[in-house]
Amino acid sequence: MNTNTTPAIQAAGLRKTFGDFAAVEDVSFLVPNGRVVGLLGPNGAGKTTTMRMLLGLAAPTSGSALINGKPYRELEHPTKHIGAVLDAGGLHPSRTGRQHLRIAAAMAGLDAQRVIDVLNETGIMAAADRKIRGYSLGMKQRLALATALLGEPSVLILDEPANGLDPAGIRWLRNKLRAFADDGGAVLVSSHLLSEIELVADDAVVIAHGRVAAAGALATLTATHGGDLESFYLDLTATTMEVR
Numbered sequence: 001m002n003t004n005t006t007p008a009i010q011a012a013g014l015r016k017t018f019g020d021f022a023a024v025e026d027v028s029f030l031v032p033n034g035r036v037v038g039l040l041g042p043n044g045a046g047k048t049t050t051m052r053m054l055l056g057l058a059a060p061t062s063g064s065a066l067i068n069g070k071p072y073r074e075l076e077h078p079t080k081h082i083g084a085v086l087d088a089g090g091l092h093p094s095r096t097g098r099q100h101l102r103i104a105a106a107m108a109g110l111d112a113q114r115v116i117d118v119l120n121e122t123g124i125m126a127a128a129d130r131k132i133r134g135y136s137l138g139m140k141q142r143l144a145l146a147t148a149l150l151g152e153p154s155v156l157i158l159d160e161p162a163n164g165l166d167p168a169g170i171r172w173l174r175n176k177l178r179a180f181a182d183d184g185g186a187v188l189v190s191s192h193l194l195s196e197i198e199l200v201a202d203d204a205v206v207i208a209h210g211r212v213a214a215a216g217a218l219a220t221l222t223a224t225h226g227g228d229l230e231s232f233y234l235d236l237t238a239t240t241m242e243v244r
């Protein structure tokens, strides 16, 4: 179980190279319980690579990526600690949403009742028995989030989770993430929708060219820009607009 002194997410000196290209360089930040942290940065900045290292999907070249104090691969029941939405496109098209969740629940040793719970919680019960190939992008995002929530984790890592959601879906997601953190959970969410991050996040970590360009409470970061995240972000990243 997590304690108050153990950060839910801790990246320390994270580095990832592909050949001689450094995708992530000396990235350090914390996500404490009770906070929503926005991971921001231009295309190719290193956000997804950072998340993949936290989730044990990519091995850091150096540094450490800890969830509730341990590397992902050392967590005894990872799905009970952490849920992730990385790529809603990676769902098997010929399965139904319910089948997909049943398989995920069985693989994680979770009670089948959780499938019903998350289908209801994410508003896709009506589509549960339709094949995923017929789902809209927004429905796939909801199914991906339902999968992340199966194990009742205390940590969520979400890569562009609002992608494809309609305005009602975006508001629903915002309320969901806020409630999750207010219940003591920790959320790391990447997004290019700065107005959305402004509404939902407590803190932000801005990555540019693989390095942390700024990190801290949103209000503190944006104080010099009248509290406007967009102008702060654009000023900060003005020299790093090129996609790597």
Ligand SMILES: Nc1ncnc2c1ncn2[C@@H]1O[C@H](COP(=O)(O)OP(=O)(O)OP(=O)(O)O)[C@@H](O)[C@H]1O
Pocket (backbone or CB within 6 Å): 018, 023, 041, 042, 043, 044, 045, 046, 047, 048, 049, 050, 244
């Ligand atoms: N497996 C890989 N092999 C080689 N290069 C990679 C690999 N994965 C990522 N990269 C490179 O690392 C850099 C960071 O990519 P990453 O996907 O982490 O960026 P991102 O911040 O998530 O970008 P976006 O906002 O466009 O999704 C990019 O230049 C990308 O091309």
